[in-house]
Amino acid sequence: MKLSHQQVEHIARLARLGLSAEERDKFSLQLSDILKNFEVLNELNTADVMPATHSIPLQNVFREDEEASSYSQDEVLANAPRKEENCFKVKAILE
């Protein structure tokens, strides 16, 4: 199946990914090409097959809720592009 420019823009919006017009054009072609390759899966009847989320059978992994040291505020904020008064700073969210 061929992806339209509109579809590519829709996916980019869902992924919060800005794209240039050039990237949009390129992805529309390349992604269509890759998706075409996925059609091979339609050969298989999987109606009665359980989906696998993981390769090893682990379920309900629990551990004790033990106290442990955490990182200092300075350490946590050390990589923040913008910070103010020991907080991460973002642009205004409410209009």
Added chain:
Amino acid sequence: MRDDKLCQLTIHEAHELLGQKKLSSLELTMALLQRINEVEDKIHACVTITEDIALEQARQADEHISRGEITPLTGIPVLVKDVICTRGIRTTCSSKMLENFVPPYDATVVEKLKAQKAVILGKTNMDEFAMGSSTEHSAFFPSHNPWDVERVPGGSSGGSTAATSAGEAIYALGSDTGGSIRQPAGFCGVVGLKPTYGRVSRFGLVAFASSLDQIGPITRDVTDCALVMNVIAGHDSRDSSSVPHVVPDYTKNLNSRGRSLKGTVIGVPREYFPDNMQGEIKTALVAAINRLQELGATVDWEVSLPHTRYALAVYYILAPSEASANLARYDGVKYGFSEQNAGSVIEATEKTRQFGFGAEVKRRIMLGTYALSAGYYDAYYLKAQKVRTLIKQEFEQAFEKYDALVTPTSPTVAFKLGEKMEDPLQMYLSDVCTLPINIAGLPAISVPAGFVQNLPVGMQIIGKPFDETTLLDIAFAYEQATSWHERKPML
């Protein structure tokens, strides 16, 4: 001993010299730093070189050794793929997004190496966020293959394999989501193991596809691989997908020369020798498998795993889907690149991701987001998960009959830089022999198994879940009977 000989020592050789006080960790570390200095302008394997830290760690290791405190990795210099977090050392994932990110913690595997008094020389180049098969998707620079610098070292752990091959470290750590340890190990003529999913903690491994990622060793021989596994394997309460199984001594069987493989049953799945495979690779593999037979193994050449042909599609739906969720965290708020020249918080996020990520990462985020989006989830993501079950079952059935499966690691030898950059599908096909193994969560090792036009060929040995021991046994027996691993690139 001459410096270039020092740089090509194995872990066990260096350990012996350190233990006999014929060599100090400081001497070895300085020789490797010198070697890095000499060859890096050709190989470009490293993103960060931590000379001061390495020299300090080497001095400390020497103190420990002088007190008789020595374990197999004590004082041995290592390079770590730049997707594995190192406290206080920037961890970039070869991405502009994390160019200046300095983790406040060590990955569990790094903690474990440090506990053995290992010497960390630096961090290695990779495809951005481990997405790629050549290191050409690094945001900084591509790495080059020491056997022919016009060719790629493979990827995504290409920096780690090129460095190990070129004598820039005694060994390295890599990560493998669809072949990222084994394919470049094959291209560079070194040993690379992807452990069973859950065998090695992923804590501190920057996530690409969480149900497929594993950390593993890249070494010069099979014994070294086992020595590193002895240290990094094991349960970790900080990674709930790591398993509590006991870690065996992986070196236990690796001491007798001329070991027989009598009683070992090996299957050769024909789907891993497709028509478009390079003819000389097939010839090299047939010779290698014949050698296993001569060593006593029973070989069945007529194995068929018909679902292999679906693995590429399954992988390129599941891995990008998981990646699109994992990489949602890069929003320019808590760490990493941040574009503030925007009107709204959403526009700032979109621009941060537009300018922070490279083309392949964007392509996979798009692919994954599409496969998970309303209306397409069942057709792509759910369908791929179901076929994942079928692929897993097919391997389970095969392992009722065989102790291991043997295939080429890649359908070609190392390709030229630039050759596949404009054709993502061709690049993806480079991992066609390795990615089914991640889908099924199995362990697999690539070992040097010959040369085609002076370029290394890798043999992949695939094993049952948590049976790394059998893989290492077979690989060791083969290594003892051949000398491919002793050849070094001329630089």
